[in-house]
Amino acid sequence: MGTRDNNEHEAVQWLDLYGDALYRFALVRVRHSFAAEDLVQETLLAGYCSYKNFSGKSSVKTWLFGILKHKVMDYYRKLPPEQGDENLDEFAATLETMFDAREKWKIQPGSWGNDPQNAYQQKELLAVIFACMDELPHRLSGMYRMRELEGATTGEICDRYQTKKSNCWVILHRARMLLRRCLEINWFDQAAKGK
Amino acid sequence: MRHWIFSCKQISRLLSESMDRRLPLYKRMGIRFHLMMCVLCRRYRKQLLFIRSLLRQEGKAPEFSCHSLSEDARKRILDNLKKQQGEKK
Structure with missing residues (x-):
């Protein structure tokens, strides 16, 4: 670690040292290479500007990843609002059709057979999960990602979205319900047809 | 005794909530009791946990992927960065 005075040098070095690792971290989460590149850039710039505040208690790498983590969460939160309300209605309708009037399953969760064993299958499956997440209303998708990908607590998520905890739990519940259904339609049903 | 008898719709919500916080005892009992009898809710729970485990794993271990910054992006x-540094001076 150098002195604080020549931090311009350092910012450039960070790109060499941690650029790829930061990029991978971002790419896994946002899935678009341009968005991931922008996040890396924002992180390095933010790091450069706030280096004087860096306490040195953690390594530079850990510190930069901490900045990136926040940038990623802001990215989820700032996803552009949906086009009109049609989408939202459609999702509300899907949720309603899952149960009958007696609150029993109407669209029954199917048997998914064995969980995918090999890494290749898992990768394919993850691709479908991410595609399904992109389909969700953005607020649901953003909160869901924070919770399941980042392992953020509902407290942290509520703070970011400025919403009540009880509301958070409902939203996460809806996201899980919709995502599971989307995955079933686009992966497991397809696989069953293929057999 | 009926206050811990829940419908499938209620259980689906409680199962999700139990993944986000520790539920009060009567709700945990209600879930356990319901799951003993309901194969669909058992399935639902297992599938939610499966999706979570995949995502958590993915969130933690991106080192596996072999992507790197393109030359252009770099x-x-x-x-x-240099522009920013220029402005600061």
Whole structure:
């Protein structure tokens, strides 16, 4: 670690040292290479500007990843609002059709057979999960990602979205319900047809 | 005794909530009791946990992926860093 005075040098070095690792971290989460590149850039710039505040208690790498983590969460939160309300209605309708009037399953969760064993299958499956997440209303998708990908607590998520905890739990519940259904339609049903 | 008898719809919500916080005892009992009898809710629970485990794993271990910054992106970031440094002076 150098002195604080020549931090311009350092910012450039960070790109060499941690650029790829930061990029991978971002790419896994946002899935678009341009968005991931922008996040890396924002992180390095933010790091450069706030280096004087860096306490040195953690390594530079850990510190930069901490900045990136926040940038990623802001990215989820700032996803552009949906086009009109049609989408939202459609999702509300899907949720309603899952149960009958007696609150029993109407669209029954199917048997998914064995969980995918090999890494290749898992990768394919993850691709479908991410595609399904992109389909969700953005607020649901953003909160869901924070919770399941980042392992953020509902407290942290509520703070970011400025919403009540009880509301958070409902939203996460809806996201899980919709995502599971989307995955079933686009992966497991397809696989069953293929057999 | 009926206050811990829940419908499938209620259980689906409680199962999700139990993944986000520790539920009060009567709700946990209600879930356990319901799951003993309901194969669909058992399935639902297992599938939610499966999806979570995949995502948590993915969130934690991106090192596996072999992607790296493209030369273009690297250059662009470098230019912007230098620009920023220029402005600061």
